[in-house]
Amino acid sequence: MTIEMELVGVRVQMPTNAPILLLREAAGNRRTVPIYIGGPEAHAIDLALSETKTARPMTHDLVINILGRLGAKLERVVITELRQGTFYAELYLRDGTGEAMSMSVRPSDAVALAVRTGTPIFAEESLVDDAGIEEAEQSEEDEEEIVEELRRFLDEVSPDDFKGPTE
């Protein structure tokens, strides 16, 4: 079973400068799943979130152009599992003939494409159970509080775990 997620954004963890992608349950427990990603990957997501216009198509814009020209549609993306410290995701496409297909991708690519196209983002419930962080309150919290919550969590992990799961 999958849970719909919303993209909180990308944040930089101090003092390592490690970028983190934050996804939060759209309803229910509102648990947040933090995924360590690369700097260029964070930039690709942030460009779209901030609606920054680039003079030339960036690589994810190219992917979307290709899908459009080939008559395919991105229907949903799913963060599927956390295995041995690596997050996995799947893209679900429908081609021009109506045939459904999926392919394995990095979560950052999945989210970079989803945020550019308004495609819904899901996560497997078992993944959210494993990697999700409960917030202190179940009511709406602003992003600063969520980031503080994450920082408290990250302060508690041992130095060996400091890097955290990556994609």
Next chain:
Amino acid sequence: MTIEMELVGVRVQMPTNAPILLLREAAGNRRTVPIYIGGPEAHAIDLALSETKTARPMTHDLVINILGRLGAKLERVVITELRQGTFYAELYLRDGTGEAMSMSVRPSDAVALAVRTGTPIFAEESLVDDAGIEEAEQSEEDEEEIVEELRRFLDEVSPDDFKGPTE
């Protein structure tokens, strides 16, 4: 008219640390066209040139997976023009029904896809006339040194250091 080009590699211009993509005429005058690109873009090309296996598909691998799943083929890429300090390129695709199509892309994306698929790279002759540099003979050793220099650069910098001029 277009000229077939070969990918020399990516090098770093000192002291700015700006990565440069080098394309050279495959025959004839052997003029080299240098194109300033971003650090992540240089990395995407170098990963393929060095045949580095990544655990997860990188974004250009994803593009190639999508083309394959949708039955489309990348037939050639063309660096088309240099306009107001920006290089432009086109991807030429053929979809599953045999229909030809092209789309505007950044040269780094074009080359990152071409090098992964063995797709020929061309440049408009007028572009090579404008931007091509006649060079003294370069030995194989020089080329290897250039590529090694880039690898050292990519190993040492963080994504935040990628602030050089881009295409």
